[in-house]
Amino acid sequence: MDQAIAKADTLIEAMGWIRRFRGKTTVIKLGGSLLENREALQHLLLDVIFMETVGLRPVVVHGGGKAITEAMAKAGIEAHFIRGRRVTDEASLKVVEQVLAGELNVELTEMMERFGGRAINLSPRTTCVLKGKKLIDPEGDDLGFVGEVTEVDRDVIEGLAYTDQVAVIPSLCEDDNGQLYNVNADTAAMAVAQSLGADKLVFLSDVNGVRRDPSDPDTIIPALSSEEARQLIRDGVIQSGMIPKVEACLETLGRGVQKVHIIDGRLRHSLLLEIFTTDGVGTEIHQ
């Protein structure tokens, strides 16, 4: 009996948070490192379905960097990154499209449906909601078919939310001529969050947050201002895949999204802990 009462207490405790976030949009970015971890992924998708069930509006944007690198290796193509972005020639783009739109996007949607949620995959193979153009690298490097999102079809995404369905969007965009581009998934999530005026943007990765020493989990920084984050990039403390993630956070905060978090998706129910507890988990980046 005590156990049942404790469970009821937990539900009552969640009520205030549910009221606060009901009807509000949270964009959830699933990183490719995490997609490899089946158990963690299942718990996260359950969290997303829970959020939708209690009236929050989650939108999922996903990457798949690890799976793309593996598929490229199988095709005999060597992966090459410049400041966290994959140099994407025509052959690589085919692999990227197949992995993101043909495999991961479909798998994630099917998994959510199996868990009792309602999810719709919005990829260039079904309904493309991310319009974009070739990314011009500020340092002058040619990254090939790497794009940036210039327009998000928010009507389609919001329409799904009104009918209790969760949009699942891969990091690919298309230009007016139907040319496809590979988009860093952190920046794709940022564009979606900005366009929807999301209340929160949560990056789920395979690290516990931004660390002072990238290899030491105990050096996690719970809260980081925009200025500190820029300094850590300049100092080389924030490296590789963490660079586009933190840059995306900074740009998002400059454009009206209230809260941006980088959290550890391997931690069971980290998403619910972030949304339904006072302290939260991971690193919060603020203005």
Ligand SMILES: Nc1ncnc2c1ncn2[C@@H]1O[C@H](COP(=O)(O)OP(=O)(O)O)[C@@H](O)[C@H]1O
């Ligand atoms: N200062 C840092 N703190 C934490 N992680 C860092 C830091 N600098 C670099 N990283 C690296 O960034 C990675 C996360 O980026 P990435 O691999 O692109 O993740 P995802 O696939 O989830 O988007 C971590 O696994 C870690 O190796």
Ligand SMILES: CC(=O)N[C@@H](CCC(=O)OP(=O)(O)O)C(=O)O
């Ligand atoms: C241009 C660019 O780098 N695109 C990324 C898209 C996937 C991605 O970002 O996946 P993660 O979230 O797992 O890092 C790539 O090709 O790896």
